[in-house]
Amino acid sequence: MRLPGTTRLAWRFLTANRWRNITLGATVAVAVFGAVLFEAVGRTIVDQLEDDAQRRYGTAQITLPGGAAGTLAGEAGWITRDDARRISDILRVESVSVYPRVQSDAVLISEGQFTTVRVISSADAADDPPSPTDDPPSPAQTLLVGYGPATLGDDAASGFMDLDEFGVSWVRDQDVPDLVWVSDDELMRALREVGVASEDAVGNVLLIGPGDSKNPGAGRDSPDDRAPAVVAYNSAEILIAEFPQVVVRSRQDLADRAAKISAENIPLLLSLVLILPAIAAIVGSVLVTGESRGDQLILLRTMGFDTPTIRALVVREVFMVATGATFIALVLVGIVAGAVPNLAVAAKSIVRFSVIGVFIPPGLSFLTARRLLSGGIHERLAEFRR
Amino acid sequence: MNSSSPFVACTEVSKSYADGDQAVDAIRELSMEAHGGQVTAIVGPSGSGKTTLLHLIGGVEHVDSGSIIAAGVDLGELSSSEQTAFRARNVSFVFADLNLLPVLSIYENISLGLALLRLGQPEAHQRAMSALDLVDLADRAHRLPATLSSGERQRVAIARALARESALVIADEPTAHLDHAMALQITNLLRSLGADHGSCVLMATHDSAVAEGADQVLRLEDGRRID
Numbered sequence: 001m002r003l004p005g006t007t008r009l010a011w012r013f014l015t016a017n018r019w020r021n022i023t024l025g026a027t028v029a030v031a032v033f034g035a036v037l038f039e040a041v042g043r044t045i046v047d048q049l050e051d052d053a054q055r056r057y058g059t060a061q062i063t064l065p066g067g068a069a070g071t072l073a074g075e076a077g078w079i080t081r082d083d084a085r086r087i088s089d090i091l092r093v094e095s096v097s098v099y100p101r102v103q104s105d106a107v108l109i110s111e112g113q114f115t116t117v118r119v120i121s122s123a124d125a126a127d128d129p130p131s132p133t134d135d136p137p138s139p140a141q142t143l144l145v146g147y148g149p150a151t152l153g154d155d156a157a158s159g160f161m162d163l164d165e166f167g168v169s170w171v172r173d174q175d176v177p178d179l180v181w182v183s184d185d186e187l188m189r190a191l192r193e194v195g196v197a198s199e200d201a202v203g204n205v206l207l208i209g210p211g212d213s214k215n216p217g218a219g220r221d222s223p224d225d226r227a228p229a230v231v232a233y234n235s236a237e238i239l240i241a242e243f244p245q246v247v248v249r250s251r252q253d254l255a256d257r258a259a260k261i262s263a264e265n266i267p268l269l270l271s272l273v274l275i276l277p278a279i280a281a282i283v284g285s286v287l288v289t290g291e292s293r294g295d296q297l298i299l300l301r302t303m304g305f306d307t308p309t310i311r312a313l314v315v316r317e318v319f320m321v322a323t324g325a326t327f328i329a330l331v332l333v334g335i336v337a338g339a340v341p342n343l344a345v346a347a348k349s350i351v352r353f354s355v356i357g358v359f360i361p362p363g364l365s366f367l368t369a370r371r372l373l374s375g376g377i378h379e380r381l382a383e384f385r386r
Numbered sequence: 387m388n389s390s391s392p393f394v395a396c397t398e399v400s401k402s403y404a405d406g407d408q409a410v411d412a413i414r415e416l417s418m419e420a421h422g423g424q425v426t427a428i429v430g431p432s433g434s435g436k437t438t439l440l441h442l443i444g445g446v447e448h449v450d451s452g453s454i455i456a457a458g459v460d461l462g463e464l465s466s467s468e469q470t471a472f473r474a475r476n477v478s479f480v481f482a483d484l485n486l487l488p489v490l491s492i493y494e495n496i497s498l499g500l501a502l503l504r505l506g507q508p509e510a511h512q513r514a515m516s517a518l519d520l521v522d523l524a525d526r527a528h529r530l531p532a533t534l535s536s537g538e539r540q541r542v543a544i545a546r547a548l549a550r551e552s553a554l555v556i557a558d559e560p561t562a563h564l565d566h567a568m569a570l571q572i573t574n575l576l577r578s579l580g581a582d583h584g585s586c587v588l589m590a591t592h593d594s595a596v597a598e599g600a601d602q603v604l605r606l607e608d609g610r611r612i613d
Contacts, residue, residue, distance in 0.1 A: 296487050302446065304474025304502050306467060377446045378438070 025325035031278030032329035032357035042267030043344035166190035286364040319362035326357035392419035393586035399452035412438040427600035435609040436590035478547030482562035485543035493527040517549035537568035
């Protein structure tokens with residue numbers, strides 16, 4: 001039954017119950033706003049992790065299995081120089097991080113850009129490295145250049161080579177102590193000679209291991225015909241074809257390893273942190289609202305209002321509150337998203353949580369009203385009389 | 387309303403409720419009549435079946451056996467939704483407490499009852515204000531029930547019945563929480579509903595002084611009529 005004036009009465013219910021409705025609306029708004037924002041923050045973190053993984057790992061990490069002829073022994077073994085050359089021919093090298101024998105700043109060749117080498121000490125520095133802050137710094141006699149990232153992990157440290165031995169000239173910087181300059185061409189030639197880089201050393205990342213950043217001489221102790229093990233990135237399919245035994249780890253795995261948590265679950269976890277208690281609060285608010293209306297609903301029934309009409313009134317009231325609160329929450333999300341650069345606000349999560357905000361509270365109120373209206377009027381009136 | 391034709395006629399009405407494993411007979415083979423334009427007081431101790439009888443006559447409950455004819459309608463033949471429509475058309479309730487929606491003003495409470503009658507806005511407004519005038523509350527039309535005394539809230543409930551021009555007014559202990567003077571005032575208003583407006587007023591009360599003002603007194607004990 002559609003009654004004249006019920007819309008106006010619904011509005012009157014809204015305004016008359018303003019504190020209760022404000023509480024309900026605030027709960028819904030916090031739930032939607034928090035959930036969307038938390039998920040966006042989670043996605044931003046994941047994006048950052050993935051970007052980091054992309055930067056560090058490319059699309060995959062490939063480890064040549066140990067024990068096979070001509071391949072490295074696990075992640076910390078050795079690879080033949082032939083295999084190293086084959087791999088370097090396959091891979092497009094975007095950058096090679098090159099370190100002096102004692103970890104410090106490094107030579108970095110990125111997309112063909114010539115970078116610096118910070119020289120720390122003499123040839124014997126590997127056994128007893130002086131502090132970079134020694135004053136005056138010891139003159140470099142032999143420059144050992146490490147290659148490979150120091151940040152990759154324990155199982156993929158740097159290898160090293162003697163630049164003098166490989167004929168790479170280097171010049172001390174006139175102004176900056178402990179800084180030498182090396183020739184890009186000569187360095188790349190040397191890297192190719194040890195099987196690290198190919199002619200087209202541009203593009204993707206080639207990371208070399210093993211070795212130990214705390215034991216930079218390790219790379220020099222390799223067997224005569226061996227180069228450090230190779231942990232390579234990108235061109236995975238080609239490498240797998242060339243070396244069927246390779247183990248490929250996806251970027252996601254690497255990101256998960258790095259974060260020690262499933263990147264897929266971070267946004268969900270973060271959103272659940274807020275959405276679960278908020279949903280509990282919504283349920284509580286609606287139930288309290290419904291229970292407090294129980295006597296009013298019975299009075300309406302005795303007056304001759306049928307239950308569908310009463311239920312519609314209750315649901316409409318909550319729907320109006322929930323919709324308004326959700327709208328406000330989304331406006332706030334928009335403001336925050338505009339204010340915080342790179343915040344990964346996903347349209348999908350906005351839709352998902354908006355649906356929750358708009359439909360869950362009235363859905364609950366429908367169930368509450370149905371329960372309150374299901375009993376006989378006589379019994380309910382008797383309860384009120386007691 | 388023809389005084390010889392009862393507005394409410396109960397014949398051999400029985401009603402029982404389950405109380406755990408046992409059935410409690412709330413009303414036992416009760417017969418009675420009530421006429422339009424009169425106030426019928428139903429008196430008896432607590433648990434004697436007064437409220438149950440009112441709920442049966444008001445279309446809130448179904449009888450187990452017997453029949454109730456009200457406004458020419460056999461209530462036993464009505465479905466739940468038809469009972470609802472019957473209440474909307476014919477009945478106004480006045481309770482000891484639960485009378486008004488606390489979030490609506492007095493005027494809106496009365497208008498809410500009129501919404502069921504599908505009146506035009508001018509007529510609804512005129513009826514509501516006239517009813518409030520009759521109970522001497524026109525100047526408080528826009529106040530909330532919480533700001534009124536118990537007696538004033540009862541008067542609003544009676545005003546709602548006046549505005550609806552309900553043929554059947556069911557008052558369940560309407561003076562329960564009122565002092566003697568206020569109880570008398572409410573009783574007089576209920577009597578005016580009958581005398582001046584032709585309503586059939588059924589009033590349950592345990593107050594013999596209130597009952598004395600009724601046109602007819604029906605005494606109940608253990609669900610039976612004993613007068």
